Amino acid sequence: MTEKPTNSEQVVDWAAALKSTDGDEAMLIDLIPPFLEEAQERLSHIHDALNSQDYVLANRTAHTLKSLLRTFGASSAMLLAEQLEDHFGGLAADHRAIEKGTKDPSVITPERIATVFADAPRMVAEFEPQLHRVLAAVKARLKQ
Secondary structure (H helix, E strand, O other): OOOOOHHHHHOOOOHHHHHOOOOOOOHHHHHHHHHHHHHHHHHHHHHHHHOOOOHHHHHHHHHHHHHHHOOOOOOHHHHHHHHHHHHHHHHHHHHHHHHOOOHHHHHHHHHHHHHHHHHHEEEEEEHHHHHHHHHHHHHHHHHO
């Protein structure tokens, strides 16, 4: 994870990205600026979620990042986003069940929240450089 790939093909599968737009290269290029903006914004949301221990925001944001990265065939970063989503998923699912009245609120304890958030900074620290490599590869493609 510490070695930076030198070829954008290692972080972005352009054939998969093109497939996500049914082979429409112009559409793929049009998706790049909003992708760049959205990915940066969502990364900021992940940090906000960690700072505020908002597991619902963390789960939802990781899910969105996973989807964004899938569009560009960025499988390594997408898998890390999926791990983040899963990491917060239990708490988020319980939260939704509590809101629906199908689960007792006592299942979400401060200790459980603390346990989930204890490992989150390490996971984000692993994800963030991979996301930045994807962003760099996508920016480079836009300049071509």
